Amino acid sequence: MVIGEPSSLQRRLIVGAAVGSMLALAGASMAIGVVLHWFVRGQLDGRLDDRIMALVSEVHEAPGGGLALRHDREVPPLDRLGSGWYWQVRRGGAVLRSASLGDARLAIPAGPAEAEGPAPADGIGPHGDGLILRVLRAxxxxxxxETVVIASAPKTALYGPIFEVLCHVGLAIALIGLGLVGGVLVQVRVGLRPLRRLLEQLGDVRAGVCERVPAEQPLEVRPLVGEINALLEQNAANLAHARGHVANLAHGLKTPLATLALAFDERGESRDARLAGLVEGMDRRVRHHLRRARAAAVSGPGRDRVELAGVVDDVVMVLRRLSADKGISLITDVPAGLSVACERQDAEEMLGNLVENACRWxxxxxxxxxxxxDSSIVVRVEDDGAGLTREEAAAVLQRGRRLDESQPGHGFGLPITLEVAELYGGSLDLDRSSLGGLSVRLALPS
Structure with a gap:
């Protein structure tokens, strides 16, 4: 394995199971070969032993000397010269042999002087061919x-059938091996399916579809799911604790700042403009960090979801009242059922900033x-005002920049909306509207 290459659990399981199956099949093949050898050799030895015992019962001394058989009739393959199927009887200097030997003789292997029955003594035949020998010394x-009776069979009679059977057995084992490998592939994929499902469920948690990973899991995965859910709960608690501290600090500063701002307003022309500006700047920063504390929730588990149509209706209703004296026509086209993955307060603030800005200009x-x-909900807020050039569009997205200083506000609306949208994985773009003015495109995850 290459250093640094990520290991694959699926690959390890498949390779391990495949190697184990192949080793088992190889061992089975060897065992089958051994059993076949033992079986065929036993059959051959039995056949040769029967021939030896028949020769012992039929051989006798001929009237003119030498040895002879009572029934001198050879059967195939003992009648074929050089077939390897031989027999030979020797008593003293007299030798009687099968027609397949011709004029040749079988060398008598060394062995015990006495034996209860035929004994194995493999050797080489007169034509240099390997023989399976059985020898009886009576x-x-x-x-x-003593009388020495030998019967032989060619070794091809042993290994030929074994080889033929093993060819068929090997083909069958190869097919079994392929079936086992296929079964392993299916088994591994089915066995790892809970992990793939767990990955999808974690994606749902990250996207805010659910707050926790479902506990209904296979027994082996439940401890992991329990630890994941415990970690999610701990992170959620830590996040809520941190957000609470930020909110408490910001709210604790807002009241003194509001009191100072009111005091400066009451002083009228005699107020210190520099100090009033500092108070105003501090108030903007407090509000800004309050918004960031809320938007930071997107990094935690269990993100809220809010239906967009309801938020738009609430924002438009408020701004219609505030801009009633201007006679602005507010048109909405938001289908029901569209939901965005963010907190309702953040959605109201982002849309409120955009719609208020459109009403102003x-x-x-x-x-x-x-x-x-695709996987996003795109909101467009358009107006029929003068619109912006590319340079102006880039400028208004910078925090604190206002193109018209005579208009009320601090220039934080669009930049903060952009920042909150990006924290949720969204985006904000400015373009020319078909109405003639500015078109703001806000994309949020669904």
Whole structure:
């Protein structure tokens, strides 16, 4: 394995199971070969032993001397010269042999002087071919030589059938091996399916579809799911604790700052403009960090979801009242059922900033629409005002920059909306509207 290459659990399981199966099949093949050898050799030895015992019962001394058989009839393959199927009987100097030997003789292997039955003694035949020999040494009566009876079979009679059977067995084992490998592939994929499902469930937690990983898991995965859920709960608690501290600090500063601002307003022209500006700047920073504390929730588990149509209706209703004296026509086109993965307070603030900005700069018409695009919900807020050039569009997205200093506000609306949208994995873009003014495109995850 290459150093640094990520290991694959699926690959390890498949390779391990495949190697184990192949080793088991190889061992089974060897065992089958051994059993076949033992079985075929036993059959051959039995056949040769039967021939030897038949020769012992049929051989006798011929009237003119020498040895002879009572029934001198050879059967195949003992009648074929050089077939390897031989027999030979020797008693003293007299030798009687099968027709397949011709004029040749079988060398008598060394062995015990006496034996209860035929004994194995493999050797080489007269034509240099390997033979399977069975030898019986029968002692003669007192004063008579022993009788040595030999029967043989060619080694091809042993290994030929074994090889033929092993070819078929090997093919069957190869097919079994392929089936086992296929079964291992299916088993591993099915066995690892809970891990893939767990990955999808973690993605749902990250996307805010659910707050915790479902506890209904296979027994082996439950401890892991329990630890993941415990970690999610701990992170959520830590996040809530940190957000609470930030909110408490910001709220603790807001009241003194509001009191100072009111005191400066009451002093009228005699107020210190520099100190009033500092108080105003501090108030902006407190509000800004309050927004960031809320938006930081997106990094925690269990992100909220809010239906967009309700938020747009609430924002438009408020701004219609605030801009009633301007006679602005506010048009909404937001289908029901569109939800965004963010907190309702953040959605209200982002849309409130955009719609309020459009009402401030429009000539009389503002349109709010929303559509689903892939995995995002895209909200467009358009007006029929003068619009912005590319340079102006880039400038208004910088915190604290205002193109018209005569208008109320601090220039934090669009930049903060952009920052909160990016924290949720969204985006904010400025373009020219078909109404003639500015078009703000806000994309949020669905």
């Amino acid at each position: 002692p003669g009566r007192p004063g008579e030589p 429009c000539a009389g018409r503002v349109r709010v629409s929303a559509r689903r695009e």
